[in-house]
Amino acid sequence: MSTTKEAYYIPDPSPWPIIAALGIFTMLLGVVLWVNDITSMVMWVGLLMLSGLFYGWFGAVISESQSGKYSAKVDISFRQGMFWFIASEVFFFLTFFGCLFYLRTITLPYLGGEGQLGKSNMLWEGFTYTWPVIQLPDATNYVEPKEAMGPWGLPLINTLILLTSGATITWAHWGLQKENRQQLVKGMAMTVGLGVLFLICQAYEYSHAYAELDLQLDSGIYGSTFYMLTGFHGFHVTIGTIMLIVIMLRSMKGHFTPKHHFAFEGVAWYWHFVDVVWVALYIFVYWL
Amino acid sequence: MSSAVTANGHDEAHHHGPPKGIGRWLFSTNHKDIGTMYLFFSLIMLLLGGAMAMLIRAELFMPGLQLLEPDLYNNLVTNHALIMVFGAVMPAGVGLANWMIPMMIGAPDMALPRLNNLSFWLLPMAAIMLVSSMIVPFFPFGGGAVNTGWTLYPPLSVQAGMGMDLVIFTVHILGISSILGSINIITTIVNMRAPDMTWFKLPIFVWAWLFTAFLLILILPVLAGGVTMLLFDRHFGTSFFDAAGGGDPVLFQHLFWFFGHPEVYVLLLPSIGVLGMIIPTFARKPLFGYKPLIFFMGFLAILGMVVWAHHQYTIGMSLNTTTYFMIGTILISIPVGLMLFNFMCTMWRGSMTFETPMLFAISIILMFSFAGVTGVMLAVVPADLQYHDTYFVVAHFHYALIPGSVLGLFAATFYWLPKWTGNMYDEKLGKIFFWWNVISFNITFFPQHFSGLAGMPRRIVDYSGQFVEFNVISSLGAFMFGVSHLLFAYIIIKTIRGGEKAPDKPWEGGQIGTPGLEWTVSSPPPFHTFETPPAVK
Amino acid sequence: MKADKGNSMQSCKKTLQKTAGIAGLLGAGSVHADLALNLPEPVSPLAIEIYDLHMLTAKMALYIMIVVTAIIIYSLVKFRKSEGYVADQKFHEGLFGRFGWILVPVIVLGIDATIAGPGMKTLNNVEDYSEPDMTVKVVGSQWKWTYEYLDDDLRIVSNLKKLDPSDELYLRDVDNPLVLPINKRVRFLHTATDVLHAWWVPEIVYKKDSIPGYINETWTIIEKEGTYRGQCAENCGTGHAYMPIVVKALSQEKYDVWLAGQKQASAAAAAEAASDKEWSKAELMTRGEELYNKNCAACHQANGAGIPGVFPGLVGSPIATGPVGGHLDIVVKGKAGSAMAAWGAQLNDLEIAAIVTFERNSWGNDTGDIVQPAAAKAAR
Numbered sequence A: 001m002s003t004t005k006e007a008y009y010i011p012d013p014s015p016w017p018i019i020a021a022l023g024i025f026t027m028l029l030g031v032v033l034w035v036n037d038i039t040s041m042v043m044w045v046g047l048l049m050l051s052g053l054f055y056g057w058f059g060a061v062i063s064e065s066q067s068g069k070y071s072a073k074v075d076i077s078f079r080q081g082m083f084w085f086i087a088s089e090v091f092f093f094l095t096f097f098g099c100l101f102y103l104r105t106i107t108l109p110y111l112g113g114e115g116q117l118g119k120s121n122m123l124w125e126g127f128t129y130t131w132p133v134i135q136l137p138d139a140t141n142y143v144e145p146k147e148a149m150g151p152w153g154l155p156l157i158n159t160l161i162l163l164t165s166g167a168t169i170t171w172a173h174w175g176l177q178k179e180n181r182q183q184l185v186k187g188m189a190m191t192v193g194l195g196v197l198f199l200i201c202q203a204y205e206y207s208h209a210y211a212e213l214d215l216q217l218d219s220g221i222y223g224s225t226f227y228m229l230t231g232f233h234g235f236h237v238t239i240g241t242i243m244l245i246v247i248m249l250r251s252m253k254g255h256f257t258p259k260h261h262f263a264f265e266g267v268a269w270y271w272h273f274v275d276v277v278w279v280a281l282y283i284f285v286y287w288l
Numbered sequence B: 001m002s003s004a005v006t007a008n009g010h011d012e013a014h015h016h017g018p019p020k021g022i023g024r025w026l027f028s029t030n031h032k033d034i035g036t037m038y039l040f041f042s043l044i045m046l047l048l049g050g051a052m053a054m055l056i057r058a059e060l061f062m063p064g065l066q067l068l069e070p071d072l073y074n075n076l077v078t079n080h081a082l083i084m085v086f087g088a089v090m091p092a093g094v095g096l097a098n099w100m101i102p103m104m105i106g107a108p109d110m111a112l113p114r115l116n117n118l119s120f121w122l123l124p125m126a127a128i129m130l131v132s133s134m135i136v137p138f139f140p141f142g143g144g145a146v147n148t149g150w151t152l153y154p155p156l157s158v159q160a161g162m163g164m165d166l167v168i169f170t171v172h173i174l175g176i177s178s179i180l181g182s183i184n185i186i187t188t189i190v191n192m193r194a195p196d197m198t199w200f201k202l203p204i205f206v207w208a209w210l211f212t213a214f215l216l217i218l219i220l221p222v223l224a225g226g227v228t229m230l231l232f233d234r235h236f237g238t239s240f241f242d243a244a245g246g247g248d249p250v251l252f253q254h255l256f257w258f259f260g261h262p263e264v265y266v267l268l269l270p271s272i273g274v275l276g277m278i279i280p281t282f283a284r285k286p287l288f289g290y291k292p293l294i295f296f297m298g299f300l301a302i303l304g305m306v307v308w309a310h311h312q313y314t315i316g317m318s319l320n321t322t323t324y325f326m327i328g329t330i331l332i333s334i335p336v337g338l339m340l341f342n343f344m345c346t347m348w349r350g351s352m353t354f355e356t357p358m359l360f361a362i363s364i365i366l367m368f369s370f371a372g373v374t375g376v377m378l379a380v381v382p383a384d385l386q387y388h389d390t391y392f393v394v395a396h397f398h399y400a401l402i403p404g405s406v407l408g409l410f411a412a413t414f415y416w417l418p419k420w421t422g423n424m425y426d427e428k429l430g431k432i433f434f435w436w437n438v439i440s441f442n443i444t445f446f447p448q449h450f451s452g453l454a455g456m457p458r459r460i461v462d463y464s465g466q467f468v469e470f471n472v473i474s475s476l477g478a479f480m481f482g483v484s485h486l487l488f489a490y491i492i493i494k495t496i497r498g499g500e501k502a503p504d505k506p507w508e509g510g511q512i513g514t515p516g517l518e519w520t521v522s523s524p525p526p527f528h529t530f531e532t533p534p535a536v537k
Numbered sequence C: 001m002k003a004d005k006g007n008s009m010q011s012c013k014k015t016l017q018k019t020a021g022i023a024g025l026l027g028a029g030s031v032h033a034d035l036a037l038n039l040p041e042p043v044s045p046l047a048i049e050i051y052d053l054h055m056l057t058a059k060m061a062l063y064i065m066i067v068v069t070a071i072i073i074y075s076l077v078k079f080r081k082s083e084g085y086v087a088d089q090k091f092h093e094g095l096f097g098r099f100g101w102i103l104v105p106v107i108v109l110g111i112d113a114t115i116a117g118p119g120m121k122t123l124n125n126v127e128d129y130s131e132p133d134m135t136v137k138v139v140g141s142q143w144k145w146t147y148e149y150l151d152d153d154l155r156i157v158s159n160l161k162k163l164d165p166s167d168e169l170y171l172r173d174v175d176n177p178l179v180l181p182i183n184k185r186v187r188f189l190h191t192a193t194d195v196l197h198a199w200w201v202p203e204i205v206y207k208k209d210s211i212p213g214y215i216n217e218t219w220t221i222i223e224k225e226g227t228y229r230g231q232c233a234e235n236c237g238t239g240h241a242y243m244p245i246v247v248k249a250l251s252q253e254k255y256d257v258w259l260a261g262q263k264q265a266s267a268a269a270a271a272e273a274a275s276d277k278e279w280s281k282a283e284l285m286t287r288g289e290e291l292y293n294k295n296c297a298a299c300h301q302a303n304g305a306g307i308p309g310v311f312p313g314l315v316g317s318p319i320a321t322g323p324v325g326g327h328l329d330i331v332v333k334g335k336a337g338s339a340m341a342a343w344g345a346q347l348n349d350l351e352i353a354a355i356v357t358f359e360r361n362s363w364g365n366d367t368g369d370i371v372q373p374a375a376a377k378a379a380r
């Protein structure tokens, strides 16, 4: 593979970026039309454009990588890029955790009558604050949940699933470093399997919450924060699983060498990030 | 995709000039071309956002409703602000970063060139979406206009129609663009420096952008999260911002300003970096206190992240919280004061000449100090309880935004135009532009301090007779100020099309202190610079 | 809401006259008499304290600007190349160059402390929640203010008084001002029914936001009789420019007389609404029209056409011409997530009945329905 002394690889002009921009535009415009009950077509077209795009763009990157154009310095750029991308994702989740914290320690106690701003309680007579919020200040426009989602049972199983998957992907990495391709592919397959299992459990949990607990998006602030946090996490798990599948296929094809496997590591980092978010989620959303 | 690979591992095509045809721009992976596109995009947005400001000022020329319905007026205010902040100033900053950072640090290009092009092309998409948010209310399916102002506070933003959803996704697209752009800039600075370009040889502009990029990566996700919650409240029945369901409208304000206050330093810092290049050049003397300046920029970035609630003194926070935010905000005068002090000390005992960039730089020190001291007045809570949401605030932030960032970008343009185009700009026209611009700017916004103190609230389409005088002056000034920008556009076009040839080092003092490597290449620079890392003195 | 041509011409002329006036006066070096350059003169202890604080910070700002400007002008004059001044290349290596940067934090910290000290002192007074003599709940709605005297069971609804742009009090006057006694400690509780508003009368009290679902508190003691004016200071949508505030401060005796009068009138109105008198259509229509113009026309417009895309027209609307029950329901309960408020909280049965009758029989809506207060009561 390449060494540091050579020139930095600058790709030729490429159509992918502008197609990506168009794809993102189309999809988001589609979402606007969809939430305003006009049509959902545009959104699907945009999604299709984006999937094709990822296939094409990453395909190009993979073939460049396989033909050995990326020097060690390019590799460092990719790593740093991925690192900062994950940092921005961390802040995205911190936002929602921050909201949860703010609502639980500051505004809900006010609504329940505590402190100087507790006089707000005179607008909501009879509301007392408990977390999770089962009884709402004014339930006219909302569905009050019957009960909260406890931390034991499925959520605990899900925690174990994700923690295990973090271990299996590390095991796969060891395989890669030892050039034991079988261990690599096996480890990846297990990780993918666990990711899918997690998503299935999550889907089951949602349906249970909707059908039996009346815990919905419109169940007031508890439902709102619950779905916002677990939903965005689930979305990231989905993306992560797709990336894992790609890496698994690439491993099977014999890509990656012990020294040169940024794509693998990038995805592994992402997966660990998703893992850590879940642990925080488990503690703050399900447990405390 | 790529052509044949030569023995030493890079493309044959790179030794030729730029690619031919429209593809050069659409598919570009060249930092200079992308930088140029950023700069032109932001100039167009400046004119567009400015044209909206002209409509605003025309409506406010006198009491009564003449041109605009109330909703349309506030929709214009919203779009004026979003276009100026996200469409004109931020892209101009990124455009400068694109052009200059690789050349300054001796890199062949940005670290991730294709991503760089994506960051750019997302902007026109966002602009289209933002403009359509203004158009949909004219159609029956569009619902009410986005009359919230750029702060998008719920519950008003929950009432608005489809335009609001378009604004939400505009913010998402802009967020993606800026985050990707920042990732690219950080990676370039950290990874792509020429071997001997050590951290404390970096030009101050590069440092300024490094901090800016960190800020962007940390704050934009928060805004994205906030508007996403807004979208859910609007369409999916959640109750984040509705007390009846246990939420809180103020929560959104915290999220917005957690982004919004650091954002003003995102707008400010690139221009501070530019001043740090220009003033040593024309004072012919190294930048005073280079290292303290860097450390205090870092201090500013950190402090800037933890004082956001000074925009919300009126929401009713506890005494301790309010006191904390007041003191934190007042302390910001330390790092910013140090920057301006260092600039003044750079001028001190220098040997100054007054070309257009320097004229702008000096006027910026004066006018931005003024913005800063009114900022500190606003930071004092009890007084802000009177100033808040009046034209006093509007005056403060236009003094901060226009000298603090827009004029800095103008100065940068004059400073580097010879390098970019290979031609000198017309110095006489440049000076005319400077005086016209700065004088009419002050006529426009100085009186707004007084109308604000006298009690004129912001975001009102119509006002009572007691505020007439100031608004007339302000509107007249604004029209003059607006027209001056046409001269700016003219000077740029004229310079691109020809003029006296610029030498490689157009400014006598350009090499003093910690200059970038841009002065070591020709004017205009070749399409590809520094394919092999240069040596640094 | 559009001012007609004649008015704007008139105001244009006036504007020009005034401008010419300023130009002349500024030239003569004096300041126009009614040209306010500063915060209006405060009349409550807290407002006075804030005013002094404002003057302090403004002076500090001025001094800093003088210093900065002086340094810059001095260097511009002295250190120019055209005067043959040669740059001191060693300046930044000297003692000052190496340690000068410490000066700024020290000096600036000193100035900051001079500002923050009085700031914190005043802030403590702002947040002083001692027992008040009386409490007024101030409720902002799109686009009017409702004042509830919590100790006296009295309510005032305060709407914009429509005036000509050339009028002295254009956008500054209301039909029913808030009336308060002087020299009493008054507590205001701020809240809103729909979106954010902010109640602000600079002479007597600073602003705090009115947030739907939450209550904020401010206080004042007015020391001078008089009429004080302010405006809604938080963007609340279409009518944000049209939400003036007027406070009339009266001596205790005059206030008591006024209060007794108000109580009598409101008791009479309540009795009227509660009586089971059968109202005739004509009676309901006249009352309804008046109430409609006062409460509903801001959105649905005087001609009932609404503003397309924003506020639905009521002319021929399925609700206003459909079953009476549905119509009463939306008026009494409002529509969540839209600007349409639950009017049941603000209007009595008679008023609701009158408005609904009016809407169902105007602008070509001719259902012929006569809605009696009892029906409105049942709809609650």
Ligand code: HEA
Residues within 6 Å of the ligand: B151, B264, B265, B267, B268, B310, B311, B329, B330, B332, B333, B336, B337, B338, B340, B368, B369, B370, B371, B372, B373, B374, B375, B376, B378, B379, B380, B384, B387, B388, B389, B393, B396, B397, B400, B401, B404, B405, C064, C068, C108, C111, C112
């Ligand atoms: C480039 C943009 C920019 C910059 C740099 C600043 C800088 C500052 N701003 Fe400003 N501000 C805005 C843009 C900016 N602002 C905008 C857009 C809004 C309104 C948003 C909206 O509501 O729509 C706003 C609003 C705003 C408010 C809210 C007002 C309100 O709504 O009620 C406050 C309150 O504290 C504030 C304070 C400050 C302070 C303390 C600084 C400080 O950073 C200033 C520091 C600088 C100096 C102090 C001058 C230099 C120092 C010296 C010469 C040394 C000596 C000085 C002293 C000892 C004081 N700003």
Ligand code: HEA
Residues within 6 Å of the ligand: B046, B047, B048, B049, B050, B051, B053, B054, B056, B057, B077, B078, B080, B081, B082, B084, B085, B089, B148, B149, B150, B151, B394, B398, B401, B402, B406, B444, B457, B458, B459, B460, B461, B478, B479, B480, B481, B482, B483, B485, B486
């Ligand atoms: C970087 C940001 C930026 C910039 C550069 C500007 C530039 C200007 N702004 Fe901006 N403004 C904001 C950011 C900015 N503004 C923000 C954040 C708000 C708050 C919004 C809110 O409340 O939500 C605001 C609000 C705001 C208001 C308050 C509205 C209200 O509260 O009701 C006003 C009113 O005077 C105003 C005026 C102007 C003017 C006259 C200019 C001028 O500088 C514009 C000059 C430029 C041009 C004019 C363009 C060039 C000329 C042409 C296109 C040719 C045509 C010319 C003619 C027809 C004469 N702005």
Ligand code: CUA
Residues within 6 Å of the ligand: C140, C141, C143, C196, C197, C198, C232, C233, C234, C235, C236, C237, C239, C240, C241, C243
């Ligand atoms: Cu009510 Cu603005």
Ligand SMILES: [Cu+2]
Residues within 6 Å of the ligand: B260, B261, B264, B308, B310, B311
């Ligand atoms: Cu701020």
